[in-house]
Amino acid sequence: MRHRLREFSRWSMALKHFLFLFTGTSVLFGVLAWNNLRDAESLFRKQVLGDAQLIIDRTNLYLDAYLDSVQNILLLLSTREDLLEPGAEEKAAEVLRRYAEKNGSLYRTMYLVRADGRVLTNAQVNYEIIGNAHLLPLADKARSSYGMFISEPYDSPLSGRTAAFVLPLTGADGSFRGAAVVEADLTxxxxxxxxxxxxxxxxxxxxxxxxxxxxxxxxxxxxxxxxxxxxxxxxxxxxxxxxxxxxxxxxxxxxxxxxxxxxxxxxxxxxxxxxxxxxxxxxxxxxxYQNILSLYDNYKTAAAVWIVLLFLSSLFLSRYITHPLRTLVAKMDRVRDMEVLPSISATREDEIGRLARSYNAMMERIHGLVQEIKEAEHAKRQLTLKMLQSQIAPHFLYNTLACISSLAKQQKIEEVRETVKALVGLLSFSFDKSTEFVTLEEELEGLRMYAYIQQVRYGDKFTLECEASSETLACGMLKLTLQPLVENAIFHGLASLKRTGRIRLRTKRVRGRLVILLRDDGVGMDPEQLQSLFAERHKAPSRHRFTGIGVMNVHERIRLHYGTDYGLQVFSRPGQGTLIRMELPSQPPPAPVRQETAAS
Missing domain, CATH: 3.30.450.20 (PAS domain)
Known part of the structure; x- marks a missing residue:
């Protein structure tokens, strides 16, 4: 302890003043700020819980109003005893249809179940064909009930997912005449x-x-x-x-x-x-708790500002105590640009001089490190650019050229000509940097060239059928969107088959969207394989791939360019093949993007 006290006594007065002022004020501020933070956090929590409870209460009021509306309809039906009379079936069906048209936002289907088991509904034809096994048990339960009750949710043949509101109907003498049933529109x-x-x-x-x-x-x-x-x-x-x-x-x-x-x-x-x-x-x-987190951030900012102000105040105060440090501090405060680092005159031989020389050496080292970092970053950017420009997998080119060589040795001149033509067209299509967007017709042409090359390599391993409606050919899409999907179907769906596989592609326009359906009759996938399909971006590219782009990359590119409402849906079962549904905006390629890219 005495040794530490002696060390402390050797410190300069500027350092002592700075430590006492900075530490004491920081502790005082920390205690006050902590107490205020606890109080404010408690207040915010009450406010957040109150807002959430208000939403819940309003939702329950809405559900109560929904219940009141259905009750009114049931009570209105309970006053129409004439609808339960024999021979009034057509009249009852007409009344139920009229009620359904006026109150279609409340429910899907209305029923009148007579005591003899006859069912009348606003969808009589559908009921006669499909039926509804839930009605008679509900009517039997209504026979022993004294008022309206609500069933547990169930799946109705006529109404889908629903819950039934049931009211027993009695005559003037109190006898059971039937039941009124309303199936709610839960959707x-x-x-x-x-x-x-x-x-x-x-x-x-x-x-x-x-x-x-x-x-x-x-x-x-x-x-x-x-x-x-x-x-x-x-x-x-x-x-x-x-x-x-x-x-x-x-x-x-x-x-x-x-x-x-x-x-x-x-x-x-x-x-x-x-x-x-x-x-x-x-x-x-x-x-x-975002308001509470925002409160934390505000307090952190305030604390940071306070610490900075306190530090500067303590530093300013210490400058009056030790004059030799003023010049050094002023020089250090003016350091902003790492390209131009000011040096400090180091003519003194004491601690201040040694500090100035150490500072100058440090600035020179920092300047050198900054230059090294800039050079390394520049080299990294150049390497990344070269990697992006090299899209075609070398194994694909090697295998294709080997195939062309084999065809040439076999004197299959026409096959060599068509294969070279397809390869040149595919490479031109892939290396074209003028735009990232193409029409569906252009994308299909590139896909056919790729499929032709693969069919030359693998023979009759698969067939590709493209059925594109004429109204979709001018629609725009990202380049190399369909090729990775067909590639995935070939090597993961059809490769292990001992028969010729079939890949079928169809396009159509649905409600302003371009819908592309790609189906193969391959081995299919179980749920685990389907999940791994959408995690393949973390895997190394396959040596059989043309571009190294996987299904997940296609999905993310679509969502990045068009929004989260678009993308891929994959449906598959083992032994039943795979269906991929792609949805894109039905619009032409963006001409301004094409022009700007070409100009650059």
């Missing part, structure tokens, strides 16, 4: 709620009191739902994993946290509403 209900919850960072779920999912998964859900929540693999329409659904059902009313596939989620669960359902809103933790 439309989900869509209306998704418009409120539609965000990358939040989604929702609706479950019954028994833990069964209510909302329809096939329409209306935000894309975030399929990213934030865990879904069963290989199941369509998507279904939540059973363990996650059970954990969500056991959550207490209010706010809690649970694990999701992308990390921790904040779940805000409502109490059971009048429908007997729970509404659960899921948020990414960072998104839910």
């Amino acid at each position: 439309r209900l989900t869509s209306s709620l998704a418009s409120v919850m539609n965000s990358r960072n939040q989604t929702f779920a609706i479950i019954t009191g028994k833990g069964a999912p209510v909302h329809a998964f096939d329409a209306g859900l935000p894309l975030s739902a399929y990213r934030l929540l865990p879904y069963q693999s290989g199941v369509f329409p998507p279904q939540l994993q059973a363990d996650f659904l059970a954990a969500a059902a056991e959550l207490p009313v209010g706010t809690a946290e649970l694990d999701g596939p992308q990390g921790r989620l904040v779940a805000v669960k409502s109490g059971m509403n009048r429908l007997g359902w729970h509404f659960i809103a899921f948020y990414e933790t960072d998104y839910f």
Whole structure:
């Protein structure tokens, strides 16, 4: 301890003043800032939870209003006893159709189930053909009920995913006359709620009191739902994993946290509403507490500014204590440009002189290191540019040239001519730097040249059929988009077959989009192989590839240029081949991009 005190006594007064001022003020500021931060964080948490609960309450009000609307319709039907009379079937069907036209936003199908088991509906023809096995059990349950009840969600042949609102119908004498059944349109209900919850960072779920999912998964859900929540693999329409659904059902009313596939989620669960359902809103933790995180950032910024100001103040104060350091500090403060580093006059022989000489040596070393880094970065950029310009895999060229050589030895002059023509055309198409975009017709021409080369190499291993509608040929797309998909089909789907494989490509326009369907009858893929297909960008390029571009690269290029609404969908089963669906905007190639690129 005495040794440390003696060392401390040898320090300069400027350093002592600086340390005492800087440390003491920093500790005081830290204590005050920490207390204020805790109070502000508590206030923000209450505000965030209040906002989330407000959304939940408004959603439940919407569901209650939905229930009231359906109840009004059921009560209106209960007053029409004449519709249950024998012989009034046509009248009943007409009334139900009229109600359905006026209130189609509330439900899909309406039924009147008479006591004798006869079913009347606004979709009578469809019912007579398809039927609905859920109706009679619901009517039997209504026989022993005293008021309206809501069924558990089920899949209806006429209404899809639905929940039934059932009201028993009794005569003036109290006898059971039948039941009125309304199948709710859960898809439309989900869509209306998704418009409120539609965000990358939040989604929702609706479950019954028994833990069964209510909302329809096939329409209306935000894309975030399929990213934030865990879904069963290989199941369509998507279904939540059973363990996650059970954990969500056991959550207490209010706010809690649970694990999701992308990390921790904040779940805000409502109490059971009048429908007997729970509404659960899921948020990414960072998104839910973004105001609190912003508060942390503000405090960090304030602390950094305070430390800088405190440092400069202490430094300014110390300059009055030790005059020889002023010149050195001033010189160091003027160091901004690494290209021009000022030197300090080192005429003194004491510590200040040695410090000045060390500083000059350090600046010279920094200047040298900066120049070395710049040269290394320049060389790296040049190497990267050369790698990007070399797109064609050398093994593909080697194998193709070897094939041409073999054809020449066999005196197959026509095959040699066509193969060389296809190779030259394919290389010209690939090396053309004037634009990254081509028309579908140009892309198909390049694809045919590639397929011809592969057919020459592998014989009758596969056939390629292209059926492109004339209205799609002028549509624009990224160059080398179809070739990697066909290449993948050849080497992963058809290579192991002992018969001639078939690759079929069709194009069409659907609602302003260019849809391209690529199907092969190869070995297909299981879910694990399908998942690895979209992870292939992490693998080394195959020696059989033409460009080294994989399926995932194609998907990411499309999404990067056109947005996340476009891309690839892959459907496959073992032994049944593979289908790839590509969606692109139905529009011509961007002419301005082509011109600017060519000019450059």
